[in-house]
Amino acid sequence: MAEHTDAAASRAGGGAVPERAPPADVVAGAQVRPGDPGHAAYPLSEGEYWLAAHAGEPYWDPSRSFADYSTAYELGWVSYHLYGGEFDTAERVLANEWLVRKGISQLSWEQARPAARASWQRAESAKFVTDGTAAAEDVRATLEGLFESARDAQLGFREAAAHAGSPELVALFEELARQCDAAAVQWQGRIEQLGGTVAEGGTVAGAAQRVWLQIRGLFGGASNATLLAECERGADEVVDRLRGALQRNLPADLHAAVQREYQQSQRQHDHLRRLRDQAAAAAPGEREQPA
Known part of the structure; x- marks a missing residue:
């Protein structure tokens, strides 16, 4: 390539x-x-x-x-x-x-x-294909990672909505949070089908080392441009996690579900980036807070 x-x-x-x-x-x-x-x-x-x-x-x-x-x-x-x-x-x-x-x-x-x-x-x-040979424990571990990533993103977008400075951004972040919640529910269902469970209330307690917790700490008093920049950074983590899952030789039906989420998450990320660029152009004198 x-x-x-x-x-x-x-x-x-x-x-x-x-x-x-x-x-x-x-x-x-x-x-x-x-x-x-x-x-x-x-x-x-x-x-x-x-x-x-x-x-x-x-x-x-x-x-x-x-x-x-x-x-x-x-x-x-x-x-x-x-x-x-x-x-x-x-x-x-x-x-x-x-x-x-x-x-x-x-x-x-x-x-x-x-x-x-x-x-x-x-x-x-489409280049990501699977032979379905992943061991059951690897499938479950992959699903748990996807669940954590989706739940963390949901919490991040909810908090972004609480701090957004326009009705349009509030609506956007709430919709992204809804989509992440739907993804988390999907992965939770798959985990339970395999006989596993997820912690009640999601993964907040285990999120300390993940990118969304750091990002959420930057939201208080942040401008719309900063909110968008940080949410885009968090969306990168979701895309990366899904891309990794596509390389795990998951069962065919699960691989197809991950592929659909991967494409949707890429689109979410790209939309955030376009809005980030527009916000930065509208306020060229504003400096983003350091990551």
Whole structure:
């Protein structure tokens, strides 16, 4: 994958109701562009996935049609298979290619970037496969780590909501806390299916060495920009924990559940980062508190 990333760098110098299904070419995009290798083909199933899912994405603008976003999803998927590595490393290439590939889309690259990143991340998460050979004790330990991570994040977002300086951020942090609670409940159910238990009231007592407890200590009197920056840092921990779980050869059904949470958590993290950048730009004189 490193050589793909280098190739990108070398070229860089230059829940609503889904809308009625568009024509197949809008869903699928071009399967392979001239010059793209066969393995970079954009699967029809991905176009169908995004047609069903795009209206629930945090970046979606209800005034836009799916056709505005479909090419960005294609670009993200194809580009991951061309370059690999990190989206941020290849972004300048993608921004240039967007001008060529966007077709009928009315989005600027700034507006299309979140959709391209989301599709890139789906392609990246698909590389994690499992043979289901993890021992039972390893499965349980992995689930306990996921439960702890989700519960800590829930507590962190709840506290962020209590200190947020705008109704919009309060609503955002409360929704993120709700999503983390749902994840924690899911992992708790899996643990109990394996005959295990979790401590009543979550993992607060065991959280002293984890990142969210430190972050929550910074919230009192913090600005919105600082709250967003610290919540993004905490969301990194959740993503890292899920990424690690995807490499544990979990049973296939559990692996698929982790994959879904991984993609959602990546999207949460990216949304927080966009809001953080906007808040920092709106208050350029403000300095973030040290981590």
